[in-house]
Amino acid sequence: MNTNDLPASIQITEEGPREGFQIEPGPIATTDKVRLINALSETGLRTIQVCSFVSGRLVPGWVDADDVVAALRKRDSVDYTALWFNAKGMHRALAHAETLTLTGCIHTVASDAFCQSNLNRTLDENTTAMRAHTATHQEQGIEVKKIMVMAAFGCNFSGDATVDKTVGAVDTGMAIANEAQTSITEIALADTMGWANPRLIERIVGAVRERWPDIAIKLHLHDTRGLGIANAYAGLGMGVTRFDTTVGGLGGCPFAAKQSSRTDDVYKPLPPGNIATEELVLLASELGIETGVDIDALLDVGKMAESIVGHSLPSATLRGGSLSSYRNALGA
Numbered sequence: 001m002n003t004n005d006l007p008a009s010i011q012i013t014e015e016g017p018r019e020g021f022q023i024e025p026g027p028i029a030t031t032d033k034v035r036l037i038n039a040l041s042e043t044g045l046r047t048i049q050v051c052s053f054v055s056g057r058l059v060p061g062w063v064d065a066d067d068v069v070a071a072l073r074k075r076d077s078v079d080y081t082a083l084w085f086n087a088k089g090m091h092r093a094l095a096h097a098e099t100l101t102l103t104g105c106i107h108t109v110a111s112d113a114f115c116q117s118n119l120n121r122t123l124d125e126n127t128t129a130m131r132a133h134t135a136t137h138q139e140q141g142i143e144v145k146k147i148m149v150m151a152a153f154g155c156n157f158s159g160d161a162t163v164d165k166t167v168g169a170v171d172t173g174m175a176i177a178n179e180a181q182t183s184i185t186e187i188a189l190a191d192t193m194g195w196a197n198p199r200l201i202e203r204i205v206g207a208v209r210e211r212w213p214d215i216a217i218k219l220h221l222h223d224t225r226g227l228g229i230a231n232a233y234a235g236l237g238m239g240v241t242r243f244d245t246t247v248g249g250l251g252g253c254p255f256a257a258k259q260s261s262r263t264d265d266v267y268k269p270l271p272p273g274n275i276a277t278e279e280l281v282l283l284a285s286e287l288g289i290e291t292g293v294d295i296d297a298l299l300d301v302g303k304m305a306e307s308i309v310g311h312s313l314p315s316a317t318l319r320g321g322s323l324s325s326y327r328n329a330l331g332a
């Protein structure tokens with residue numbers, strides 16, 4: 001890693017609403033979901049993933065996805081995005097095209113066992129599914145410009161990822177994109193089960209960047225074992241400028257442990273999920289990297305998120321506060 005490669009600015013995609021409310025035991029009121037998203041819109045964040053258009057039976061936390069999007073106080077400076085996995089979800093998203101920024105993604109996997117266990121399909125079957133997925137989106141006028149590699153750094157079923165496996169997964173996505181005659185502008189590498197470490201980040205990001213030097217790389221990092229922000233620093237040192245995060249560390253890693261639950265009013269949390277937005281914003285600020293995000297406003301939203309879900313969130317910065325407030329006090 002060469003710290004001279006640190007970027008001048010980074011782009012953050014806030015996934016807390018979608019990720020957190022999808023996995024929290026709840027129920028969480030629609031008005032509270034809208035309140036949190038509207039507050040996030042005021043912090044300087046430019047992209048917020050607001051919901052999942054999925055089966056209400058399988059994911060009861062997002063049974064109200066349509067109502068949430070319809071009630072948002074839309075800011076023109078913010079891109080509101082959503083997640084879906086099939087044509088039915090896509091058509092639900094299309095009904096909100098005036099509010100949502102709609103884009104498609106080719107999902108590939110760097111682990112055969114993860115693909116089988118979590119998607120219930122082989123890698124070849126997933127490739128076939130992604131060809132159909134891409135075609136369906138293009139038929140509806142939705143651009144497919146992104147590849148996301150799941151388990152890009154390893155998983156609990158296969159162990160550490162290899163450079164060849166992850167690069168091969170990107171290659172598969174590129175082949176699908178080429179067949180569909182669409183140009184990929186972003187490669188997202190997801191540490192789906194928290195197996196990454198800084199050296200592995202350097203090796204895999206370096207290999208992907210060497211192979212596709214003109215395509216932006218995004219890191220979707222999980223803090224499952226406490227290495228999330230160290231891995232983000234390694235990514236910054238490699239010149240990565242795009243990251244997925246969640247305010248307060250909302251959400252959790254469903255692949256690493258059993259679903260969270262409440263027993264006798266005691267909350268049993270999952271291991272941490274995505275890195276906390278405010279932790280990345282603090283790191284970037286200390287390194288002189290621009291994010292456009294007001295960290296103190298973001299911390300207020302993190303506290304709001306804790307009040308909504310009814311328990312503390314894993315973010316260390318949410319507990320410790322920003323350094324700017326202390327510096328201002330010391331300078332006063």
